[in-house]
Amino acid sequence: MAVFADGIITHSPSPTAKVAPAYLMPSWLSVFDPNGVITGEVLPDADLDETPIIQANGTSSEFSGLHVPRGESVSDSYVNLTWTHTAGTQLDFGIDPDGIRADYSDFVYFEQDFTWLYNSPPSDVNMSIFYSTSLTGDFVPGAQEGNSLMLRVYVWLIDSSGEWTRVYESRDAAYVEELQMRRISMNPVSIESVFDGMAMTNGTQEDPTDVVRLVVGLAPYRWFDSSFYSSGNYTYPWQYYNGSVTVKVTKLQMVAYGEYFGVMGTTNWGADAYSQLIYGSRISLTIGVLATGLSTLVGVIVGMVAGYFGGKVDEVLMRVVDFLLVIPGLPLMMVLAAFLGARIENIIIVIAILGWTGTSRLIRSQVLAEKNKAYVESARAIGASDTYIMFRHILPNVTPILFANITLGVVGAILSEAGLSFLGLTNPEDPSWGRMLADAVAGGAFSGGAWWVVLFPGLMITLLSLAFTFVGHTLDQVLNPRLRER
Numbered sequence: 001m002a003v004f005a006d007g008i009i010t011h012s013p014s015p016t017a018k019v020a021p022a023y024l025m026p027s028w029l030s031v032f033d034p035n036g037v038i039t040g041e042v043l044p045d046a047d048l049d050e051t052p053i054i055q056a057n058g059t060s061s062e063f064s065g066l067h068v069p070r071g072e073s074v075s076d077s078y079v080n081l082t083w084t085h086t087a088g089t090q091l092d093f094g095i096d097p098d099g100i101r102a103d104y105s106d107f108v109y110f111e112q113d114f115t116w117l118y119n120s121p122p123s124d125v126n127m128s129i130f131y132s133t134s135l136t137g138d139f140v141p142g143a144q145e146g147n148s149l150m151l152r153v154y155v156w157l158i159d160s161s162g163e164w165t166r167v168y169e170s171r172d173a174a175y176v177e178e179l180q181m182r183r184i185s186m187n188p189v190s191i192e193s194v195f196d197g198m199a200m201t202n203g204t205q206e207d208p209t210d211v212v213r214l215v216v217g218l219a220p221y222r223w224f225d226s227s228f229y230s231s232g233n234y235t236y237p238w239q240y241y242n243g244s245v246t247v248k249v250t251k252l253q254m255v256a257y258g259e260y261f262g263v264m265g266t267t268n269w270g271a272d273a274y275s276q277l278i279y280g281s282r283i284s285l286t287i288g289v290l291a292t293g294l295s296t297l298v299g300v301i302v303g304m305v306a307g308y309f310g311g312k313v314d315e316v317l318m319r320v321v322d323f324l325l326v327i328p329g330l331p332l333m334m335v336l337a338a339f340l341g342a343r344i345e346n347i348i349i350v351i352a353i354l355g356w357t358g359t360s361r362l363i364r365s366q367v368l369a370e371k372n373k374a375y376v377e378s379a380r381a382i383g384a385s386d387t388y389i390m391f392r393h394i395l396p397n398v399t400p401i402l403f404a405n406i407t408l409g410v411v412g413a414i415l416s417e418a419g420l421s422f423l424g425l426t427n428p429e430d431p432s433w434g435r436m437l438a439d440a441v442a443g444g445a446f447s448g449g450a451w452w453v454v455l456f457p458g459l460m461i462t463l464l465s466l467a468f469t470f471v472g473h474t475l476d477q478v479l480n481p482r483l484r485e486r
Contacts, residue, residue, distance in 0.1 A: 002281040010262065011272035013279035013431040015439060018270035021123075022443070023450040024261035035120040037258025042114050042125075043214070081108045081218040083151060084244040085139075091220055100166045102154060107219030112252075116210045121195035122256035127167065127184035129155060129216065130251035133175045137243020151245050154217045155184065157194045160209040165193045179250065214254070218247050265452045267436065268443020273453055276431040277460060283432040284464065287348055287417045292409040294352035299359025300402065304390050306360065307367030318364070321357045329354050330419060337425040347426055351416045359405055366398040400476070407472030411465040418461055433457040 001008065011019045020039045030036035092105040131153065155168035168184045186194075197207035264273040306317040333350050340346035370376065371394065379389045420426050421434025428435065436457040440446070445453050 001278055002285050005279045005282055008278050009272075009275035011275045013272075013275045014429055015267065015271055015276060015431055015435060016269050016429070017272075019272050020255075020261045020266050020270050021257060022266060022268050022270045023445070023448055023453070024266045025259060026265045026452055027260040027262055030260045033259070035118070036260055037118045037120055037122050037256065039257045039259075039261040040255065042116075042254040042256050043112060043252055078248050078250045079110050079216075080246055080248050081110065081216070082244055082246040083108050083218050083220075085241060087242050098164075100156070100164045102217060102219035104220045107217050109215050109217035110249075111213055111215045113211050113213050114254075116195060116198050116212055118258070119198075119200045120258075121191055121199060122258055124257040125186040125191055126253075126255050126257075127155070127186070128181055128251070128253040129153075129168065129184065129249065130179060130181050131247050131249045132177055132179045134177055134246045134248070135175060135243065136246075138241035139243040139245050151218055152221045153247055154215075154219055156215045156217070157190075158213040158215060159194055159197055160207045160211050161197060163193065163197075165190050175245075214252070216249060216252070218245065264456055265450070267453050268439050268445065268450075273436070273456065276436055277433070277456055279431045280433045280436065280457065281460070281464075283344070283430050284414050284417060284434075284461070287344060287351065287432075288410040288414040288468075291348045291351035291355060291413040291416075292406055294348065295355030295413075296359055296402070296406055296409060297356075298352065299356035300363050300395070302356065303360035303363025304367050304394065307364035308371055308386065308390050308394070310368075314364075317360070321360055324354060324357050329416075333416065333420060334423060334425060337420055342425060342427045344427070344430060347417060347420060350420075351413050355409060355413060355416075359402075359409070362401065362405060363398060366401065367394055370394050370397055404472045404476035407468045407475060411468045414461065414465060414468075433461050 005013075011017065024039055027038045027040075030038055093103065096103075153168070153170040154166060157165045157167055159165075167186055167190055168182065170182070194212060198205055198210050262272050262274050264277060267273050267276065302317055302321070306314040333354060336350040336353065337347060340350065367390075375393060376389060379393055384392075417426070417432060418434030418437065421430075421432050422438045422441070424438055426432065426435060434457075436453060440450065440453040440457075443450075443453075445451075
């Protein structure tokens with residue numbers, strides 16, 4: 001899970017990367033809620049860089065009466081909406097009494113259908129459209145006076161009953177050659193208009209089907225200027241212009257929000273709990289393994305030096321060990337973590353500073369039993385140095401018990417990191433399991449009933465600790481000859 005975390009996660013693992021409202025329940029719980037809405041992407045082909053969405057050209061039964069004489073083009077990475085105009089061409093102007101559709105039937109568009117899968121409307125809908133605009137001829141800004149609002153980009157939603165809802169209309173920022181993103185937050189009235197007709201009431205629903213059509217169009221915009229108004233007919237000041245406007249749409253997103261989200265719901269920040277849990281395994285394992293490795297290295301060196309040389313060297317080193325053992329571990333780690341800073345490297349050092357004492361005493365006791373054996377005396381007799389004897393002859397004989405101690409040390413390091421994270425002494429941007437528990441407490445998960453942000457990280461800490469305990473027990477049996485004989 002830690003190795004393949006980048007490919008397994010579904011969203012940003014950052015604890016503050018909001019993807020949905022806070023404390024949404026896991027989506028698999030929706031099986032117990034017939035009216036539950038799962039938060040997620042609605043459009044099947046949102047990214048036009050990968051799959052071009054459906055586009056229409058000309059009239060269709062769904063767009064009865066629409067006149068679309070201009071052409072669109074689709075490439076492998078985007079959709080182009082190109083509106084061209086020839087001087088002297090009169091546009092088909094019509095007034096929509098509701099002010100929802102375009103002012104002129106002469107517009108270009110593309111469309112995409114999606115199916116609403118739930119029996120209830122969403123609580124909120126957010127959309128995003130990514131597009132850029134290029135102009136030619138008389139439509140280029142500055143070519144003619146006052147032509148910055150000639151055409152507008154529109155986004156409509158049409159339910160199966162044929163009711164139109166306009167959710168976006170570009171303003172003066174439409175004509176930008178650089179790619180821009182426009183966020184669209186649907187208001188409650190629009191959400192009700194689009195989705196309420198698909199709610200099942202007494203076995204029936206108002207709309208014929210659950211299919212909704214999304215339409216993105218590029219349409220002329222009427223000019224309310226008295227100098228261009230005559231005989232009750234609206235005209236436009238640029239009717240004698242030649243040129244084109246092309247809108248390149250590269251991406252569309254539409255996220256509907258409900259009561260459920262993802263595999264493990266959301267946190268108090270509205271972040272994806274599943275992605276945090278997966279990526280948090282890297283943090284916990286990295287800190288656990290590296291801190292244990294560093295503390296083991298220090299403990300082995302101190303234990304071997306104290307046990308082999310004995311005397312004053314042994315007394316000094318063991319008194320240092322006794323001093324560190326009598327100091328409460330967690331308060332000292334808190335002080336060191338606050339002093340050094342909330343970085344992963346510093347947390348590893350803090351845990352290692354207090355984690356080597358047990359290893360040193362264990363190795364010292366083993367070295368005391370080994371240093372007077374015959375093979376050590378033989379090595380001394382042939383002139384071997386003390387360093388060579390310690391690390392070439394004695395160390396291999398104490399390794400079996402060392403491996404078992406290392407695996408148990410990883411458990412302690414993981415629990416220490418979780419404790420420091422729980423107390424808020426680690427980097428808040430690091431998605432560790434302890435940080436998830438800390439955020440759950442700070443965000444009122446217990447009082448709010450958000451059990452999933454507490455259960456899953458706590459369960460992962462327990463399972464990982466239990467796994468290393470079993471590994472340590474098995475290594476002890478495999479590498480310890482005395483246990484193997486039993």
